[in-house]
Amino acid sequence: DAGVTQSPTHLIKTRGQQVTLRCSPKSGHDTVSWYQQALGQGPQFIFQYYEEEERQRGNFPDRFSGHQFPNYSSELNVNALLLGDSALYLCASSLGPLAGAHEQYFGPGTRLTVT
């Protein structure tokens, strides 16, 4: 049973560029949440997708956007990259809000470095 997978593992971008990160949820899960983890900090919630719609959003600017596909996989897009966007981006999957259980399982993350 495959866990949560993310790609790429590492990424280096220049300020002002755009980046797309990808996530495939754990088998059987239909909800994907994205988190940003700065060095030495706890993960910060960016947003969550369920049924191909953004269900919730944290305190992140509109430069951060996402998408969920019919197979439940998801993308995180960040436009106009800033140096402060350098972080580990984590994807977590879970069962949907009707399932009752809310355990979130994280992938290994994508390390984004903005120069």
Place this chain on the structure above:
Amino acid sequence: GENVEQHPSTLSVQEGDSAVIKCTYSDSASNYFPWYKQELGKGPQLIIDIRSNVGEKKDQRIAVTLNKTAKHFSLHITETQPEDSAVYFCAASIENTDKLIFGTGTRLQVFP
């Protein structure tokens, strides 16, 4: 909004000793409290969780306690082993929102 405080930030113990990490939360509506272990270069791994209708939960050497009145919850690891060395995060959420608010983490070092 919800805020989660976590202490201590670092914890060093001898192998075989117990380790305790404590968290407090601010939003009384929070009712789901997971704990994650994060090893270097990896994503957080769910190790145990507790819901607000339960005061204590145990899984082998790991236990979590919850005091809803004081808005405190704690992770207890007994008989620590070197492989328990990692960063541990507590989190809180309001069930059905799935928006986890994390603490700042505790770096646990277990010395042989």
